[in-house]
Amino acid sequence: IVNLTEFYYILYRRDAAIAEEKVRNLRAYGMEIVPITDNAIWRETGKIKGEHAISLADAFAVATAIAKKDKLVVGRDEDFKKVNVPQIKVR
Secondary structure, three states: OHHHHHHHHHHHHHOHHHHHHHHHHHHHOOOOOOOOOOHHHHHHHHHHHHHOOOOHHHHHHHHHHHHOOOOEEEOOOHHHHHOOOOEEEOO
């Protein structure tokens, strides 16, 4: 949910209607919303943030990918090169 919030506010700053549309699209594609109450995720996030100079939202993304044994979808952000998690690059 942290990363969905980040995605939303970045788009919202440009255009509120587009932000709403893109969130609907993500949900329609079956994106899983993972609660931050998951102990494995918040604890792993803390470890990642403690070990790497990345944003808290990025640390949540990495921790979620690790906990779910999934790939992390990344854009142009170079910060993800610092972490050891399988990635899918887009853009």
